[in-house]
Amino acid sequence: MDTVVRVKKSLKTPIRKLSSCVSGLKDGKSGSKRRSSRSRRGAGGRAGTRKVPQTRDQPVIRSYQADLDKERQLREATNAQKNAERAAMRAHFRRKYQLSENSKDTNHLRSVGGKVLLPGDLSRIIHPDGSKDDGFDLLAAFRGLGFGRGFTVKKDKRDKEHSRLRLQEGTRQSWTRQQRLRTMRRIRASGSVALGVKRGFCVAAAVEDGKVKVGDVRKGRVRSFQEIPHTGRSGWVNLLRFWREDRFRQLHKHMERTFSALGPIYRENVGTLSSVNILLPADVAELFQSEGLHPRRMTLQPWATHREIRQHSKGVFLKNGEEWRSDRLQLNKEVMMSGAVQRFLPLLDEVARDFCRMLQVRVEKEGRSLTMDPSPDLFRFALEASCHVIYGERIGLFSSSPSLESQKFIWAVERMLTTTPPLLYLPPRLLLCLSAPLWTQHATAWDHIFSHAEARIQRGYQRLASSQGGGFVAGAAGGQYPGVLGQLMEKGQLSLDLIKANITELMAGGVDTTAVPLQFALFELGRNPEVQEKVRQQVRTSWAQAGGDPQKALQGAPLLKGTIKEVLRLYPVGITVQRYPVKDIVLQNYHIPAGTMVQACLYPMGRSSEVFEDPLRFDPTRWSSGREEGRRAEGSGFRSLAFGFGARQCVGRRIAENEMQLFLMHMLLSFHLSISSSEDLKTTVTLILQPETPPRITFSRLSGAPI
Numbered sequence: 001m002d003t004v005v006r007v008k009k010s011l012k013t014p015i016r017k018l019s020s021c022v023s024g025l026k027d028g029k030s031g032s033k034r035r036s037s038r039s040r041r042g043a044g045g046r047a048g049t050r051k052v053p054q055t056r057d058q059p060v061i062r063s064y065q066a067d068l069d070k071e072r073q074l075r076e077a078t079n080a081q082k083n084a085e086r087a088a089m090r091a092h093f094r095r096k097y098q099l100s101e102n103s104k105d106t107n108h109l110r111s112v113g114g115k116v117l118l119p120g121d122l123s124r125i126i127h128p129d130g131s132k133d134d135g136f137d138l139l140a141a142f143r144g145l146g147f148g149r150g151f152t153v154k155k156d157k158r159d160k161e162h163s164r165l166r167l168q169e170g171t172r173q174s175w176t177r178q179q180r181l182r183t184m185r186r187i188r189a190s191g192s193v194a195l196g197v198k199r200g201f202c203v204a205a206a207v208e209d210g211k212v213k214v215g216d217v218r219k220g221r222v223r224s225f226q227e228i229p230h231t232g233r234s235g236w237v238n239l240l241r242f243w244r245e246d247r248f249r250q251l252h253k254h255m256e257r258t259f260s261a262l263g264p265i266y267r268e269n270v271g272t273l274s275s276v277n278i279l280l281p282a283d284v285a286e287l288f289q290s291e292g293l294h295p296r297r298m299t300l301q302p303w304a305t306h307r308e309i310r311q312h313s314k315g316v317f318l319k320n321g322e323e324w325r326s327d328r329l330q331l332n333k334e335v336m337m338s339g340a341v342q343r344f345l346p347l348l349d350e351v352a353r354d355f356c357r358m359l360q361v362r363v364e365k366e367g368r369s370l371t372m373d374p375s376p377d378l379f380r381f382a383l384e385a386s387c388h389v390i391y392g393e394r395i396g397l398f399s400s401s402p403s404l405e406s407q408k409f410i411w412a413v414e415r416m417l418t419t420t421p422p423l424l425y426l427p428p429r430l431l432l433c434l435s436a437p438l439w440t441q442h443a444t445a446w447d448h449i450f451s452h453a454e455a456r457i458q459r460g461y462q463r464l465a466s467s468q469g470g471g472f473v474a475g476a477a478g479g480q481y482p483g484v485l486g487q488l489m490e491k492g493q494l495s496l497d498l499i500k501a502n503i504t505e506l507m508a509g510g511v512d513t514t515a516v517p518l519q520f521a522l523f524e525l526g527r528n529p530e531v532q533e534k535v536r537q538q539v540r541t542s543w544a545q546a547g548g549d550p551q552k553a554l555q556g557a558p559l560l561k562g563t564i565k566e567v568l569r570l571y572p573v574g575i576t577v578q579r580y581p582v583k584d585i586v587l588q589n590y591h592i593p594a595g596t597m598v599q600a601c602l603y604p605m606g607r608s609s610e611v612f613e614d615p616l617r618f619d620p621t622r623w624s625s626g627r628e629e630g631r632r633a634e635g636s637g638f639r640s641l642a643f644g645f646g647a648r649q650c651v652g653r654r655i656a657e658n659e660m661q662l663f664l665m666h667m668l669l670s671f672h673l674s675i676s677s678s679e680d681l682k683t684t685v686t687l688i689l690q691p692e693t694p695p696r697i698t699f700s701r702l703s704g705a706p707i
């Protein structure tokens, strides 16, 4: 509404000036009189046309008409642009907060735990019309909140709790509907709002100028940051403990223990790093909703220092702000958009099939089955798949003599990952001065990764240049998909330096991250034969119906996706996702100042019985769309976060998901999987979560396998 009024106002002045010029009238008053008499007779009324000749100046009339036309065009263009911007914003926020198309649909608020309250300005952008804004159901937002100890409140229970909504204030004072609305209006008028729910009482905190007013809205006290339970004030003492007790490798278990001792939020200082750790989805939702336009994660300082001292450019992993965004938008087009997925999916399918063929030959040599540790083969599979998608070339890792160069690359990535966590907590430049062996190993591993990527990029560049007679033309390279590298080079939106930086990061981030979850997947399917059979049945039906189209086959077998989600729930590759909220927020009734590093701890979350029913059961069907479990909890949209969240989520997500699903699809069509002991796997953290000892799997050939 505002916008329309503004546009009208801005248009008024020039029109008035023009009309007074045309009619020869000098003051605005007479001009407006004339306008109103004209409008009474209609815009094209005779009086209007009779008056025009009074000017005796046809060129002026023409110029007036031309100006009017220009004004109209400008107005239309401005409106069209504003509408497009609003539509884009609406789409963005609908996606981000998982809102439905219909603004009156209150279920969408419940489905995200009722925690969506749009800041005033944002709300105006999304619903510029005031009436629409009011339509954003605040009561529904309240209704969605869970009260009492647990946060998994069922609908009927929730409604009862809603009617008992109270604030803590000496003697508890119940809120009437009117009071709730009044308070919410006041809070909204003061800017945006953050709501926290803590054991039996609800606390509302006003945010003014991006700062939480610690104290009260109706005297619900928000506790200070300092009051958050913590594991010891001195980062250096903690660091010593971490070293002495080898906690870096068992960080996930340490977090699990600390949450059960201190509750769902705690602070930790280790060396130079401080964080607030959380595990409940509703808190995670709050955190991600405050991540801003340029979300930031914890910087992996050893990686950044390596780039700086070697004078390499940084890619999206290490960049922040507008620089990050501009690279990221280019990469998204090549690896995240559905068009890109369609281009690279057949390549991943080809690699997955070849892997199964290779394994079939090996199994046949042994008879009907083969028991082995598949991890070296899985690393080769992941590298082969990454190279095929990123460089558009196969590197022959399934041959009987795979290249030493590739094997070295795999070792280098492994070494780089293992040496990262201990370096995270110390200033790397200090280590550099001391020439600490750990730092030297780390830097050498990165050097190797860079030189491997550099060699492949050079090769890719030459191949593309020669196939196009020296210049790059979009869609060229003999009509074949030239890989992500080729696409980026053809488009020319990123400098070669930035292409190198980002391609190197994609390569470094794309091997262990998929190879390791595949180990866990084979293990869990092996120790849960009924689950394995259920997924296989769905895969078989879908494969038969898909007529060889891998994308269709995946779409028809959602349990494959469920399997991956379930694997990453129990064994998240990265055990935390971090953000620095851009405004003050309230979590578990504690004030978290803007800029604090907050970590969503995925490992403890995935195994928490407060978040998942029977959490240790491996059950891919728990993610099925019809299942109640997935929808009932507050913040339930924030329980599957292995790839992170929002604009900064894993850029390799689509590659990884499809690569792993296709791999499992072909494995299940070809082999029966089993393991000799169903004991839990011991795990360790080397930046990513891994099995302490890789599991041994028995692959038994299935008759009638399609490959």
Ligand code: HEM
Residues within 6 Å of the ligand: 297, 316, 317, 318, 328, 505, 506, 507, 509, 510, 511, 513, 514, 517, 568, 572, 573, 574, 577, 578, 641, 642, 643, 644, 645, 646, 647, 648, 649, 650, 651, 652, 653, 655, 656
């Ligand atoms: C199962 C496999 C994978 C998992 C679980 C995973 C997980 C993650 C997570 C949690 C993040 C941080 C996201 C956030 O802060 O919200 C991330 C970022 C990233 N991942 Fe992955 N990843 C996987 C595979 C891959 C693959 C295959 C590639 C490359 C082809 C890749 C490249 C990257 C890059 C470059 C980033 C930084 C993105 C940015 O900051 O804009 N990842 N990944």
